[in-house]
Structures are given as structure tokens and as C-alpha cells.
Amino acid sequence: MIATIVVSALTIVTNLILLIFKPTFTVKGKTINFYWIIPLIGAILLLSVGSISPADTWEGLTSNTSVNPLKLLVIFFGMTFLSVFLDEMGLFQYLASFAVTKAKSSQKSLFFVLYVTVSLLTAFTSNDIVILTFTPFILHFAKRANISPLPYLIAEFVAANTLSMTLIIGNPTNIYIATSVGVDFVTYLKIMILPSIASALVAFWILRIIFHKQLSQPLTVEQSHIELQDKVLLVVGIVHLVVAIVLLSICSYIGIEMYLVCAVLSGSLLIFSFVYSLVKKQGLSLHFRVFKRLPYALVPFVLSMFVMVLALHNCGLTEIFAKAIPSGDSVFVYGLTSFLASNVFNNIPMSVLFSDIISSSTLAGESLIGATYASIIGSNIGAYLSPVGALAGIMWLSILKKHGHPISFVQFMKYGVLISIPVMLVALSTLHLSMLYA
Numbered sequence: 001m002i003a004t005i006v007v008s009a010l011t012i013v014t015n016l017i018l019l020i021f022k023p024t025f026t027v028k029g030k031t032i033n034f035y036w037i038i039p040l041i042g043a044i045l046l047l048s049v050g051s052i053s054p055a056d057t058w059e060g061l062t063s064n065t066s067v068n069p070l071k072l073l074v075i076f077f078g079m080t081f082l083s084v085f086l087d088e089m090g091l092f093q094y095l096a097s098f099a100v101t102k103a104k105s106s107q108k109s110l111f112f113v114l115y116v117t118v119s120l121l122t123a124f125t126s127n128d129i130v131i132l133t134f135t136p137f138i139l140h141f142a143k144r145a146n147i148s149p150l151p152y153l154i155a156e157f158v159a160a161n162t163l164s165m166t167l168i169i170g171n172p173t174n175i176y177i178a179t180s181v182g183v184d185f186v187t188y189l190k191i192m193i194l195p196s197i198a199s200a201l202v203a204f205w206i207l208r209i210i211f212h213k214q215l216s217q218p219l220t221v222e223q224s225h226i227e228l229q230d231k232v233l234l235v236v237g238i239v240h241l242v243v244a245i246v247l248l249s250i251c252s253y254i255g256i257e258m259y260l261v262c263a264v265l266s267g268s269l270l271i272f273s274f275v276y277s278l279v280k281k282q283g284l285s286l287h288f289r290v291f292k293r294l295p296y297a298l299v300p301f302v303l304s305m306f307v308m309v310l311a312l313h314n315c316g317l318t319e320i321f322a323k324a325i326p327s328g329d330s331v332f333v334y335g336l337t338s339f340l341a342s343n344v345f346n347n348i349p350m351s352v353l354f355s356d357i358i359s360s361s362t363l364a365g366e367s368l369i370g371a372t373y374a375s376i377i378g379s380n381i382g383a384y385l386s387p388v389g390a391l392a393g394i395m396w397l398s399i400l401k402k403h404g405h406p407i408s409f410v411q412f413m414k415y416g417v418l419i420s421i422p423v424m425l426v427a428l429s430t431l432h433l434s435m436l437y438a
Contacts, residue, residue, distance in 0.1 A: 001315040004051040008308055011042030012345060019346070019388050020409060024398065035346070035394060036297045039304035051311040060310045061303070069306045069352075071259040072179075073299060076126075076172045078262025082241045083129040084293050085269060088286055089234040092121065092133045096141075107147065107215045108208075114138075115155050115204055119163040123196075124245060127164035127171055128295070128392045131157060135396060139403050145219055149405060151211035154415050157396060158203050158384055162423065165380040166196040168258075169248060172302075173351035173379035175258070180355035181372050185249045185258070191373055191434060198430040199381065203423045210418060230282075233273055240269045298348075298391070305349035309356050318353070322361040330363060331435070334371040335428040338378030339420075343386045347379040354379075370435060377427045385416040 015038040024031050046052055061070060086092070095117055114134075122130045134156050142149035164170035168178050168188040178188050208215070228234055247261045270287070277284060312318050326333055334354070341350045354375045363371050383390035387397055387409055400407055 001317065003049045004046065004311050004315045004317065007042055007045045007049065007051065008312060011038055011045075011308065014038050015346075016344065016388060019394060031398075033297055033394070035391060036301035036304070039308070039349070040300045043304035043307040046307060046311045052307060052314055056310060056314065057307055060306065069176075069302050071257065072172060072175050073302060074259040075169065075175055075262045076298070077294060078259075078266035079169055079244070080126050080129060080294060081266040081290065082237065082244060082269065083125040084290050085273070086125075086234070086237045086241065087129065087133050088289055089229045089237055091228070091234060091238070092130070093137060094228055095121070096134060096137045107151075107217060107219045110219060111151060111155060111208070111211075111215050112204075114152055115159050115207075118156050118159040119200055122160045122163045123166040123170060125241070126169075127160040128395075131160045131392050131396055132399065135399050136403065139400075139405060147217065147219060148214050150407075151207070151214050153400070153405075153407075154211075154419075155204075155207050157393070158207065158419055158423075159200065161380055161383040161390065161392070162199050162203050163196055165192055165199075165376055167192075167245075169245075171380055172298075173347050174376050176348075176351045177355050177358070177372055177376050177379065179258075180359060181368060183372065184253075185251065189249075191369075191431070192376070194434050195373075195377060195427045195430040199377075199423050199427040202426045203419055206419050206422060210415070233276060233286075236272055236276075237269060240265050295391075301391075302348060302352070305352050308349070309352045312353070313356055313360070318356045319360045321353075322357045325357070325361070329432070330367040330371040331374045331432045332428055333374075334358070335374030335378050335424070335431075338375040339382040339385070339424055340378075342379055342382030343389045346388060347383055347390045350382075351375070351379050366435060370431070373431055373435075374428060377424070377431065381420050381424045381427060385420040386413050389416075 015035065018034040018038060022034065024033050026032070047054060047057065061068070096114070118130055118134060135153065138149050138152045138156060142152065165174060166189070168174050168183070168185050174188070244261060244265045247256070247265075248258055251258055251261055274284070274287065276282075277286060309318070312321075325337060338350060338354055341354070344350075345353065358368065358371050358375065361368075361371070383393060387393040393412070397407060397412070
């Protein structure tokens with residue numbers, strides 16, 4: 001047990017320090033993130049000191065359970081592939097440009113339209129993809145319009161990490177925690193729709209208050225026309241995304257697992273686009289661009305954290321953690337605990353750990369359900385308390401620095417504290433009332 005505690009603690013602390021002070025390093029001009037390297041070293045050390053055996057690790061990775069991390073990765077990469085494909089077709093940029101034209105000469109109108117656009121796209125695709133796609137667009141537009149991009153950047157990040165909790169597919173953390181207790185797509189939506197909407201509304205008005213002065217300045221919109229790429233592939237991509245969402249909503253009723261839906265539909269789109277591109281003699285540059293943008297570093301990161309949680313479980317520490325969490329209203333206890341834990345461990349490893357803690361606890365009935373959904377809320381909203389809260393935050397800050405608009409750790413937390421704490425309390429209160437009167 002001591003070896004497990006020491007290795008796990010050193011891994012978490014080292015990773016946290018590096019995420020704050022030195023999240024990346026450069027080798028031969030290529031930037032590499034630290035966030036997956038330290039957990040991978042930690043997992044190797046845990047295997048080396050015998051905290052967990054290779055046999056137990058293999059059994060955990062291949063077990064036919066809802067919390068199998070390989071299934072989660074298939075779901076995430078399947079949906080990410082669909083989202084990146086549509087982005088390469090120009091869909092997101094087209095929608096963003098359309099939103100700008102509707103804003104006319106009012107920054108307040110533009111702010112509202114972009115907030116709604118990001119929110120809707122996030123709900124149905126992936127929050128990470130929306131953030132990484134819209135950030136360069138916002139910077140480019142703000143430069144052309146001679147306005148500060150800060151209100152729009154913060155709003156984009158907040159919207160993407162608030163509405164990502166609407167659907168179970170909106171965030172890998174949703175999938176991991178929800179499936180660990182057998183929650184299906186429709187049941188999830190019924191519970192989370194009200195907390196998501198309430199949180200989004202509160203976040204929007206807080207943002208409007210914070211940036212009231214900047215948004216009151218006039219706006220001169222330069223008309224721009226964004227060309228959609230191949231419309232056949234675009235339509236086929238949209239159809240695949242819609243079919244994926246529909247099947248995911250009913251897969252528990254027809255006896256198909258979510259990872260199979262995502263694997264089949266992403267594979268179908270890949271094969272169709274591959275054959276189509278060859279027939280049209282367009283080459284395979286589209287496919288190279290899509291695959292280049294997939295977040296491969298998430299694989300060692302998730303698997304390494306899963307190994308760590310298995311080691312903690314095997315030596316009884318998970319059960320100790322479960323008993324250490326105060327008894328009381330599971331919604332607020334688990335919600336606030338997961339919210340803070342996301343900003344110590346990062347929200348993905350927090351979700352892996354909390355799914356095991358919830359399973360190891362004595363919670364049952366409404367308390368179990370409350371703890372599950374509250375932890376999901378904490379994993380999403382906790383993403384904008386500090387940059388450590390989510391991988392998207394780390395990548396987002398890196399993009400801003402690269403484009404000459406850096407946001408410091410302290411500045412990020414200033415907005416994070418002002419927005420995330422009231423939004424978190426509203427989300428948990430709404431969840432509590434939803435469950436009370438359901």
C-alpha cells in the first residue's frame with residue numbers, strides 16, 4: 001500500500017506542477033505535452049513495484065464492463081473523428097461566419113449569437129473540438145473588427161464546458177462516470193437537461209456583467225464568405241453524426257453498446273470518404289488532415305490513469321476514499337468534491353477515480369444517482385475553475401500563446417472563480433430539485 005501511495009502521490013503532484021509551470025517541452029521543433037508522459041511513467045512504476053500485476057491490468061482493460069477504458073476511447077475517438085471531419089469540411093467556420101453576419105453592428109448581439117452557436121455545437125459534438133476550432137476564428141475576427149477577443153474567448157471556453165454536460169457523449173468524463181452505474185443516453189438527458197440549461201443561462205449573464213464595458217463598444221463587421229468544402233462529403237458527414245446521436249439515444253433499448261455505434265459510424269464515414277476521394281481523384285489529403293488532428297496523447301493518459309485507479313482499488317485505498325467523503329446530501333458533497341478534485345487531478349483522471357469511489361461506496365438509490373450526476377457536473381464546470389481542470393484548458397492556453405494572445409494562469413483563475421462557483425451552485429441546486437420533484 002505504501003508504494004502505491006508514494007508513486008500515485010508523486011505522479012499527481014509532479015503532473016500538477018508541470019501543468020501549471022511547464023506544460024510542454026520542445027524536441028526538434030515539435031511541441032510535446034507533459035500531461036500524458038508523467039502518468040505513463042507513474043503507471044509503469046506501479047507495475048514495476050508490484051502495486052498491480054500485468055494480469056490484473058490486462059483483465060481490467062479487456063473486461064466486458066461499461067467502464068472499460070478501451071470502450072470509452074472508442075466512443076470518444078469515434079465522435080471526435082466525426083466532429084473533425086465536419087470541421088475539415090468547413091462546417092464550423094461556416095456557422096461561425098453566419099453567426100457573425102447576424103450580429104450586425106452590436107458586440108452584445110455578436111456575443112449572444114456566438115455563445116449560443118458554441119453551446120449548440122458542443123451539445124451535439126465535442127467540447128474539445130469546438131474550443132480548438134473556434135479559438136483561431138475568434139482571434140482572426142477580433143483582429144479584423146479591431147475589438148478585444150477576450151470576452152469571446154472566455155465565453156467560448158465557458159459555454160463549451162457547460163453545455164458539454166447536456167448529452168452523455170459531450171465529454172469523456174460524462175461517459176465514464178455515467179456508464180459506471182449503468183446510466184443510458186435517454187435517462188442521462190432527462191436528468192441533465194435542466195441543470196445544463198440553468199448553468200448556461202447563469203454563466204451567460206455573469207459573462208455579460210463581467211464584460212459589459214467591452215461589449216458596449218461599437219462593432220464594425222467586415223463581411224466574409226466562408227466556402228464549404230465538398231458538399232457531398234459534408235452532407236454524408238452530417239448524416240453520420242445525426243444517425244450516431246439517434247442510435248446512441250436508443251442503443252440501450254435495442255441492445256447495442258455505445259462504443260459499437262461510434263466505431264461503426266466513424267468507420268463507415270471513413271470508408272465512404274476514402275472511396276469517394278479516390279473515385280473523384282482528390283487524393284487522401286483530407287484523411288491525413290483529419291487523422292493528424294485526433295488527440296492520440298489521450299490514449300496513454302487515460303490508460304495510465306486507469307492503471308493507477310486499479311492499483312488504488314487493489315490495495316483498498318479507493319474504499320478508504322469512499323468512506324472519507326463526508327456523509328450528507330450526495331449531490332452537493334460529491335459535486336463540490338469532484339469540482340475541486342478536477343483541479344488537482346484534471347477532470348479525466350478525477351472521473352476515473354470517482355467512478356470507482358462511487359462504486360465502492362455504500363450509496364444506493366437516489367443518493368447513488370445524485371452522486372453520479374453531481375460528479376459529472378463537477379467534471380465539466382470544474383474545467384474552467386483553473387487551467388488544470390481539463391486538457392482542453394491546457395491546449396487552449398497553448399493556442400492563445402501561439403497566436404500572441406496569452407492568458408496567464410492567474411488571469412484564467414480570476415475569471416474561473418467568478419464564473420464557475422456560482423454556476424456550480426446553480427447546477428447542483430437544479431439537479432437537487434430535479435431529482436426531488438422527478
